[in-house]
Amino acid sequence: MNYSTSSFFRESRNLFFKVLVIIFTIITLFPLIAILFYIFKEGISAINWHFLTHMPKPVGETGGGILNAIIGSVFIIVVAALIAVPIGVSVGLFFSDSNSQSKLYRVSHLAVDVLQGIPSIVIGIIIYLWFVKPFGKFSAVSGSIALAFMMLPSIIKSTEETLKRVPHSLKEASLALGVPYYKTMIRVIVPTGLSGILNGVILGIARVAGETAPLLFTAFGNPFLNFSIFKPMASLPLIIFNYAISPYDDWHQLAWGASFILVMIILFLNILTKLAERKWKVRF
Amino acid sequence: MFGLQKKEKVVKNLKFRESLYRKTLSLSAIFIIVLLSCIFLTLLISSMPSIKAIGVKFIYGTTWDPVTDEYGALPFLVGTLMTAVLSLLISTPFALAIGLFLGEFYPTGWISGIIKNAVELLAGIPSVIFGFWGIFTIVPFVRAIEMKFGIPPYGVGILTASILLSIMIIPFSASLIRLVISMVPSNLKEAAYSLGATRFEVIRYVVIPNIRSGMSAGILLSLGRALGETMAVTMLIGNTQAIPKSIFDTGNTMASVIANEFTEATGKVYFSALIEIGLFLFVVTTIINIIGVNIIKRFKV
Numbered sequence: 225m226n227y228s229t230s231s232f233f234r235e236s237r238n239l240f241f242k243v244l245v246i247i248f249t250i251i252t253l254f255p256l257i258a259i260l261f262y263i264f265k266e267g268i269s270a271i272n273w274h275f276l277t278h279m280p281k282p283v284g285e286t287g288g289g290i291l292n293a294i295i296g297s298v299f300i301i302v303v304a305a306l307i308a309v310p311i312g313v314s315v316g317l318f319f320s321d322s323n324s325q326s327k328l329y330r331v332s333h334l335a336v337d338v339l340q341g342i343p344s345i346v347i348g349i350i351i352y353l354w355f356v357k358p359f360g361k362f363s364a365v366s367g368s369i370a371l372a373f374m375m376l377p378s379i380i381k382s383t384e385e386t387l388k389r390v391p392h393s394l395k396e397a398s399l400a401l402g403v404p405y406y407k408t409m410i411r412v413i414v415p416t417g418l419s420g421i422l423n424g425v426i427l428g429i430a431r432v433a434g435e436t437a438p439l440l441f442t443a444f445g446n447p448f449l450n451f452s453i454f455k456p457m458a459s460l461p462l463i464i465f466n467y468a469i470s471p472y473d474d475w476h477q478l479a480w481g482a483s484f485i486l487v488m489i490i491l492f493l494n495i496l497t498k499l500a501e502r503k504w505k506v507r508f
Numbered sequence: 509m510f511g512l513q514k515k516e517k518v519v520k521n522l523k524f525r526e527s528l529y530r531k532t533l534s535l536s537a538i539f540i541i542v543l544l545s546c547i548f549l550t551l552l553i554s555s556m557p558s559i560k561a562i563g564v565k566f567i568y569g570t571t572w573d574p575v576t577d578e579y580g581a582l583p584f585l586v587g588t589l590m591t592a593v594l595s596l597l598i599s600t601p602f603a604l605a606i607g608l609f610l611g612e613f614y615p616t617g618w619i620s621g622i623i624k625n626a627v628e629l630l631a632g633i634p635s636v637i638f639g640f641w642g643i644f645t646i647v648p649f650v651r652a653i654e655m656k657f658g659i660p661p662y663g664v665g666i667l668t669a670s671i672l673l674s675i676m677i678i679p680f681s682a683s684l685i686r687l688v689i690s691m692v693p694s695n696l697k698e699a700a701y702s703l704g705a706t707r708f709e710v711i712r713y714v715v716i717p718n719i720r721s722g723m724s725a726g727i728l729l730s731l732g733r734a735l736g737e738t739m740a741v742t743m744l745i746g747n748t749q750a751i752p753k754s755i756f757d758t759g760n761t762m763a764s765v766i767a768n769e770f771t772e773a774t775g776k777v778y779f780s781a782l783i784e785i786g787l788f789l790f791v792v793t794t795i796i797n798i799i800g801v802n803i804i805k806r807f808k809v
Contacts, residue, residue, distance in 0.1 A: 238706035245613060248605030249623060252682075255675045256630045259641050311536055318533035332537040334798065335544045341729070341797035342547070342790060343736025345763045349770065349786045350547050353554055376540075404522050406529030434634020437738040437763070441770055461636050461739075468640040469743060483637045490632050 260487075267484025270477045276485075280447060280463070280478065288474075290482050292449045296364065296458040297486075300443055301429055303368035303453060308375040309425055313414075315376075316383025316421070321409065340377035347373050348438040356442060364450070364457035367443030371435060375428035382424025386417040423497045430493035434486055436461035460486045548790065555784035561777045566784060572749045572765075574773070579781040581788070583751045587759035590752060591670045591741060592734040599674035599681060600727060606678070607685030612711060615690075631679035639743030642672040647744065650756075659756045664746040667755040672740050681730040688722030688807055689715060725803035732796040736789060738763040762789050 274289055281288030315332070322329050347370050355366040390413050398408040414421070439445075444456040445466065460482050467479035558566065562579055569580015606627060614620040650671070651663035692715050700710045716723075746758025747768055760768075762785045773779040 234706050234709070238708040241708040241711070242613065245605045245608050248602050249609045252602045252606055252678055253623070253626055256626055258645065259633060259638070260629075262641055262645070263637065311539065314533055314536040315540055318537045321533070328534065328537055332540050334801070335540045337801045338544060338794050338797050339540065341732050341736075341793050343738065343763055343793055345736065345738040345766050346547075346551070346786045346790050346793075349766065349783060350550055352770070353550055353783075373543075380540075404526060406526050409529070430632060434632075434636065436634070436636040437767060440767060444771075461634055464634075464640060465636045465739060465743075468636070468643065479640060483640060486634060487637065490634070491629070494628065494632055 263480065263483050263487055266477070266480035267487075270481030271484060275478075275481050279449060288478065290460070290463055290478060290485075292446065292458040293460045293463040293482060294485065295449065295451075296443070296446070297433070297460045299451075299453065300364055300367050300371065300439070300457060300459055301433060303365060304371035304375060304432065305425060305429060307369060308372035308379055308428065311372075312376050312379030312424075312428075313383050313421060316380045316424075317387065317409065317414065319380065319384040320387035336377050336380050339373070344374060344435055344437040345440075348441050351438065352441040361454075362442060362444035362456040363454045364443050365453040367439045367457065367459070368453070370438035370442050371432040374432045374435060374438065375425075378428040378431055379421075379424045382427065383417070383421045386420025386424070387413060389420075390416045419500055419503075423500050426493050426497045426500070430490050430497075433490055433493070434461050436465050440465075460489075551783060551787040551790055555780050555787050558777050558780035558784045562781065566781070570751060574769075574775060574778045577775060577777055579777065581762070581781075581785055583749055584760050584762045584765050584785065585788075586751050587666065587745065588735055588761040588763070590666050590755065590759070591673060591745065591761055592731055594666065594670035594755060595673035595677060595734050596727060596731060598670060599678045599730070602674075603678050603681035603685055603726075603730075604723075606682040607689055608711065610682075611686040611689030612707070612715065627679045627682060630675075631683075635676065635737060635739040636743075638672055638676055639740035642668065642740060642744050646671055654756055657756075659754075662746060662756075662758055664744050665756055665758045666745065666752050669741045669745040669761075670755070672744055673734055673737055676737065676740060677730045677733050680733055681726050684726030684729060684804070685719075685723055688719045688726060688804070691722070691807055692718045721803055722807045725800045725807070728796055728803075729800040732793045732800065735761075735796075736763055736793055738767050742767045762786075 276289055276294065277291055278289035279292055280290060315336070319329065319333065324330075351366050351370040351373075355369060356362055394412060394416060395408055398412045399405065403412070439459055439462050443459055443462065445462040446456040446458045450457050464479045464482045464486065467475040467482070470476070558579065561577075562569070566579060566581055567585070568582055569578070570582050571578045571580050572583060573579075606623070610620050610624060646668050647663040650665070650668045651661045654661040654663070696714050696718070697710050700714045705713070741761050742764035745760060745764055747760050747764060748758045749760060750757075752759035766782050766785055766789075769778075770782050773782050
């Protein structure tokens, strides 16, 4: 009997492969556990009320917080979402509603895929050339525009996917009642898929909340509290980067605290989308 | 008479709004295309001074020295290629294992739920935090290895950056591989099972041959990710300007050199040389993405 086809060999090979897959899968989970553990361990000890409500202090002085970075991050991301959502939803609406063989659809669809793949540092360069260099100064709003570009693909894709799932009968019923087409889309189809669109927006925000590279040459960072979007502004990822590569232990502590907060925010946003998905998913 | 006029007005109004709606949507789609073309053109125009001053030597020149105004990007090309390929080599077996685990062995159930969520969580952790964590964990680890082999123990370098990079791209390539695995027609698999094939044989002779092109597209798209990854690599690669001779050497990638030097670049040629690197990065990732997305798309049909 041929060894390679004996059933014992085949079954043990099968088992071996299964164990191999399971082991590799478990190994992959190690870094995740390690990184979360590290952030929790170092971050929790750094966080207190003082940390959240005070400004960073110069080297040598203990204490200090990251208030400016938290406020800066919120500012930059909110403005980015305000820019990206209208454009993203309207492109998504276009995709969900147009003939997928048309030239415009195919080219712009490809453009969205390409946009998604552009390295974030290149987006940073572009925004620097468009909005920072001409005005001669770094500004929070240029950082927002950079993040908006990075948010667009995820908003567009989730809008398209969600609206494509809304059944035709809904559209037909509305049209049959004599509602004009544009009103049907805006008043019937979009509200039906609203949860999915919102989901995409939150996911997009979670994706860019930790982006550092596009902010390096745009929002730039600011050691002071600043509420003007036309001036440089601090943000959590930037502060983590600057403090992480510094040689001071005090600053590393601040960076761990900031990392903890950033990861918590992203985790919270992810859980939010999960809950929203479970509750309002378009099901027909 | 009056009523008819009013009706005409309403219809006219309606038509206007209708066309406004359609135009807005088409315009926003055109906007994306224009945006992308503008990005390319801006990069091209802004790197013109460097293209004119340096020419082709930019690609094979090995000296990058702002003081003598000499810009050869070969060290960064080599560094980028080394980190990207090495990280793919490390990550692909793991990504394939997760893809098979979730797509073939345990597609449903609480275990796959946990792993799915864990992988998603891993994907959500910002690059800069990965880098920060890497400084405290992977750097000492690599340093210990280097001590053992008697290599100067920098700790940072190509290998360090690649290990971290591979952790970062596993979620992305695993989700793509799972996607293509889930698209293998189940009747093919069932036919093999009914002939008495073991699960390994089904995977080896039915699943893998069916997803070969899809898998290569997934790896290609992951390569695109790895090429453009900036922050974590910048923090771990050591940032030196020479061509790395081994995987333990320090180096620089295209993205990390931009991150490090862009705000300090004062000379006209220096500044535009950095943008030319950005242009390079843009063109390469765009080509990779177009190819990869097209293969995956063919798969979906």
